[in-house]
Each structure stands twice: as C-alpha cells, then as structure tokens.
Amino acid sequence: xxxxxxxxxxxxxxxxxxxxxxxxxxxxxxxxxxxxxxxxxxxxxxxxxxxxxxxxxxxxxxxxxxxxxxxxxxxxxx
Numbered sequence: 001x002x003x004x005x006x007x008x009x010x011x012x013x014x015x016x017x018x019x020x021x022x023x024x025x026x027x028x029x030x031x032x033x034x035x036x037x038x039x040x041x042x043x044x045x046x047x048x049x050x051x052x053x054x055x056x057x058x059x060x061x062x063x064x065x066x067x068x069x070x071x072x073x074x075x076x077x078x
Contacts, residue, residue: 015044015052025062035061 022029032053035041041061043053 013055015054016058018051018053021053021055021058025058027062 016024018029018032021027021032032041036043036051036053041053042057043051045051
C-alpha cells in the first residue's frame with residue numbers, strides 16, 4: 001500500500017484557468033477578463049482557447065485592503 005501523503009501536500013499550481021482563479025479569489029471570470037484586457041493582469045494563451053494566469057500575478061493584482069479600525073467614543077449618559 002503506497003503512501004499518498006506527498007501527493008496531498010503539493011503546493012498550489014503556478015498557473016490557473018480563469019475559472020479556477022475566479023473561485024479561489026472570489027471574483028468573476030468577467031472581472032478577470034477585463035483586467036487582462038486593460039493590461040493590469042498578465043495572462044498567457046495556450047493554444048487557440050485556453051487562457052492561464054499565474055498565481056503570483058493574481059496575488060499582486062488582488063491584494064487585500066488594509067482597514068484601520070477606529071475607536072468610537074461613546075457619549076456619557078446624563
């Protein structure tokens with residue numbers, strides 16, 4: 001019986017399809033296509049139809065927004 005632990009511990013793929021990237025990053029395929037069309041997101045065409053994007057480029061384009069939490073001052077009850 002072979003141990004398949006090595007197969008399960010593989011890192012994320014370097015290239016993703018637009019559908020895979022949309023699921024992973026929680027955005028639509030149309031948004032990805034618009035980013036590619038404007039040149040914001042680099043992509044590669046494989047063959048006539050397949051489009052792939054690199055995960056490093058997606059991480060760069062879809063970076064999280066840092067939110068600074070404000071402290072609120074409550075009014076005293078009179």
